[in-house]
Every structure is written in structure tokens, then in C-alpha cells.
Amino acid sequence: MEEEVDAAGGDPERMPFIDAFVQETLRLHHPLWLLMRRAVRPTTLGGVDITAGSEVIYSPAxxxxxxxxxxxxxxxxxxxxxxxxxxxxxxxxxSLGNRLCIGDHFAWTQMKITLAAIVADRRLTLPARCRPRTVVSSIVHLDRLPMTVHLRNR
Structure with missing residues (x-):
């Protein structure tokens, strides 16, 4: 990440690894643990017949x-x-199809820029023996994530 950020000159379009890092982070730590959709027509999902109008709850996790x-x-x-x-x-x-958040592109860009800004001058490390745990509430989050911030030596 550091090499990519240094070479990209702040351009988020030139940071494919930062993008991949954010994608993988959201894959393993999606903030929404349950989502609900309504079937607009009869369908079969995972071998189960679903009638039009049925509510389907699924877990991105x-x-x-x-x-x-x-x-x-x-x-x-x-x-x-x-x-x-x-x-x-x-x-x-x-994919959320037509349920995609109107601010999706903005949020992705903001996450990449924020991560790149941190990586540009700082290095974060977890304290020894720290094992962050996921906490489930109305959103999924870590119970704590104590980080030590170090200036990068360039």
C-alpha cells in the first residue's frame, strides 16, 4: 500500500491495491449483518420456492x-x-442491483482517499496479543481496535 500511495500522487484511480484492500475489508467486515428484500416475482433461491411479495432476509456476512x-x-x-x-x-x-446506495461511489472514493491519506505518512500497528472481535448490534463493528500510530521513515 505504501508504495502504491507514494507512486499515485493522491490520485485514487491509480490505487488498485487500496481499492482491493477496502473491498476485502468490507467483505470480511460488512457493516450490515442482515438485509431484507421482497421478491417481485416468483423465484427459486437455494432450492426454495419463493412467492411474489415474500420477504427474504439474508446475511452478507x-x-x-x-x-x-x-x-x-x-x-x-x-x-x-x-x-x-x-x-x-x-x-x-x-451487488445490490437497484438497491445500490446513491452515495456508493462517493463512499468508496472517500474510503480510498482516507486510507491513502493515513498510509501516506503513518503506519498503524496492533499492540501485541490484541485480537479484535466483531460485535453485532444494529450494525456489525469491532469491539475495539487499539492502534499505535507511527510516522513513516522515508
Missing amino acids: AVHRNGKIFTEPLRFNPDRWLGDAATEEMQRAF
Whole structure:
């Protein structure tokens, strides 16, 4: 990340690894643990017949950890999103279709710029033996993430 940020000169379009890092972070730590959709027509999902008008609840966390979609699903691996590595099925696991947030592109750009700004001059490390845990509430978040900030030596 540091090399990419240094070479990109602040241009988020020239930071594919930063983009992949954010994508992989959201894959493993999606903020919404349950989503609901209404079937607009009869369909079959996972071998279950669903009638039009039925409410379907699903978990992005479960989809994003599906070994049939993601190789080594519990391993943090940003490289799975680089170049042509991401399969159509992986990309569909993140697709919300017409439910995509109107601010999606802005949010992605903001996350990349923020991460790049941190990486440009700082290095974050976890204290020894720190094991962050995911906490489920109305949104999914870590219980704590104590980080030590160090100036980068360039």
C-alpha cells in the first residue's frame, strides 16, 4: 500500500491495491449483518420456492464467507480483487442491483482517499496479543481496535 500511495500522487484511480484492500475489508467486515428484500416475482433461491411479495432476509456476512464463492473465505486476501482475479460470482456477492446506495461511489472514493491519506505518512500497528472481535448490534463493528500510530521513515 505504501508504495502504491507514494507512486499515485493522491490520485485514487491509480490505487488498485487500496481499492482491493477496502473491498476485502468490507467483505470480511460488512457493516450490515442482515438485509431484507421482497421478491417481485416468483423465484427459486437455494432450492426454495419463493412467492411474489415474500420477504427474504439474508446475511452478507454469510454470503461473503461462502467457500463456493470465495477461496479460503476466512483469509484476508486483497489480491482476490486485483485485475481479473475477481469472478463474476464474487462481484455479484456485493451487488445490490437497484438497491445500490446513491452515495456508493462517493463512499468508496472517500474510503480510498482516507486510507491513502493515513498510509501516506503513518503506519498503524496492533499492540501485541490484541485480537479484535466483531460485535453485532444494529450494525456489525469491532469491539475495539487499539492502534499505535507511527510516522513513516522515508
